[in-house]
Amino acid sequence: MYRFKCSIGFVQFRGVLVASIRDVAKEAGVSLGTVSNAINRPEVLAPRTLRKVQKVIEDMGFVPNASARNLRAGRNRVIGLVVPDISNPFFTDLAKGVNDAAFAAKYVVILCNTDESTEKENQYLDVLSAQNVEGILITPARDTNRALASVTEKGIRLALVDRPALGLQACSVAVNDSYGGSLALTHLQELGHRNILLLTGKEDIPQVADRNAGIREALKKISAAERPEITELRLDSMSAASAYEVIKRKIDSGIDFTGIICGNDLIALGAIRAFREKNIAVPEEVSVIGYDDIDFADSANVPLTSISQPAYELGYAAAELIISECENPERHVHQRIEFQPRLIVRSSTAPTKSHRANLKIS
Amino acid sequence: MYRFKCSIGFVQFRGVLVASIRDVAKEAGVSLGTVSNAINRPEVLAPRTLRKVQKVIEDMGFVPNASARNLRAGRNRVIGLVVPDISNPFFTDLAKGVNDAAFAAKYVVILCNTDESTEKENQYLDVLSAQNVEGILITPARDTNRALASVTEKGIRLALVDRPALGLQACSVAVNDSYGGSLALTHLQELGHRNILLLTGKEDIPQVADRNAGIREALKKISAAERPEITELRLDSMSAASAYEVIKRKIDSGIDFTGIICGNDLIALGAIRAFREKNIAVPEEVSVIGYDDIDFADSANVPLTSISQPAYELGYAAAELIISECENPERHVHQRIEFQPRLIVRSSTAPTKSHRANLKIS
């Protein structure tokens, strides 16, 4: 650090001497405004002055104080990301996308993990607005969160991730969940499954509701004779542990299905673990289909058939969207980006026995 | 929002009217300093005044501007977390621990992902110090990063996570990597493995170096007759994809080992995938041991033997440490917390053929 060489006293800050723009100015023999220009509008300075100031900045290791900057400019290059479960690789990938896009634009991301709780979500929204972030990227735990609207009233821009912006003044980046649901159902139906268990989270989780809707939609299109029977089972938390417990109990009370559609891959992994423990073969006796197609799906005990969602791209696009809104508010128009999910077939799904028999006959 | 009722003009901010402390003061008929006191030191105000001001604050939905506050007070309840790879569940869990501890203390976390690059690490350190975060939690990509020292010089408190604080004025929370390495080696050695491949990241990654040191230490304690031969192989990135490619090539050029010690579980999964593809049985032909014991280790294709590290606790402890330092700088003394790793045996390791034969004989 340069501080010992500097002729005038630096400011005491947290017990340490830190250079301010004033110190740079004095050292470089220019005015304070010139230093500011060197940082923000180098093109207005004479090349000689610019170089001189830059050298001093470099030597002193000067970094402009973001708070002061923000106070004056009303901007701070911070966005918030609010997700229900960062341990889920889907959201991890999404967060990575957000981070990379933010980094490229010299923004910074505050990560908030709500554990699927609306209460924690609201607390985080309060904290984020106190921090005065420029924008918030959120995958809301529930569809009806009035706190979301009040955030936009405070001038904080909002974008919904993995959700359409229902009635909100906001951009959204989502995956077509309804189509994803229908992909899963159709796959099992075509393999001959007629009794299917739907193992998801609480109904008020938007993604869950949409996929269920897609499944029902797809059901209608299937002739009555071939139409599967659906049973629903709700987990308190969309985690492997929760699915493991529930499926173990289910096995004990008797299995009345040949296929499971899971709310995400973690649930699928938990279920498969339960089956393995009880010596029920996947996919021979039960087919399991996951959702998200996380990286591990391929390395799993039984490589998972899953519905692939572009998590990283989702996050990247969302961050780009909100950052462009922050940089250019007047020109911005809210938009809705929708990605399409894809079915990835691996080893955890197979035709039912009767279906195989039928195939041989015909 | 109150803004339409207020008699004087609010400040235009991001296209939206936002109340400042001045507006509150005017509305409540008190001075600006009194409002500040109502917020920060309610005990100095007369109860009547306090109630009056609080009511106005409530009605206006006033939230103090964090930038101004930070500028003046030098505190902002923000800490930074810098990790090499957030996609790695080890760091995800760690980040979750940090987040939970921060949330409990009403702090907020800026997440920074460096992709194991010192350059990106330094850029993030600059951004974080510009943001004036109160503290930084970091798992440095390399041991020798001079930028770290300069951060503390700027009055930003530092704590090292998953690393001891080598010569730095900082707390640290770490896992005994050297012991972890010896655990892995001893396990394979006891299973009869005499040719072991070490599949890790670059040597200058501190954790890698320490574990290697632990392995060499353990080797020395083994009698020459039983001492395994170690070959090292370095990956550019500690990811499944990288391990997969390298091991596939290795298989083609001939396998001269019966066991692999991997730098983390992702590497182990990538390696196992390569073996499976080439029809080499794990653990019958090759034993594989991972590191970190991520949640998924148990659900993997071949359930992974691994060295378990308390990632969540690591993060939680680190965050608590730095937050207590921020809240009480003068009373704080730097400390070093060390967790012990544990060996978790699953199915990816087994005795070598000759070892099994020996066992039968004896």
Added chain:
DNA sequence: GATTCTCCTTGAACCGTTTTAAGCGATTGC
């Protein structure tokens, strides 16, 4: 040589808080 024009640079105002010394009315002490 005076005038205009360009190109840089400067000084001062301002952003919204916190903090502290000073002020002020009421109460207490002598």
Added chain:
DNA sequence: GCAATCGCTTAAAACGGTTCAAGGAGAATC
């Protein structure tokens, strides 16, 4: 009855930047 004390409240000075109107030094024009 006057000074000292007490309990609140206030005014004003930071904090560290950005921004912009105004100033000043040369170069170009007349």
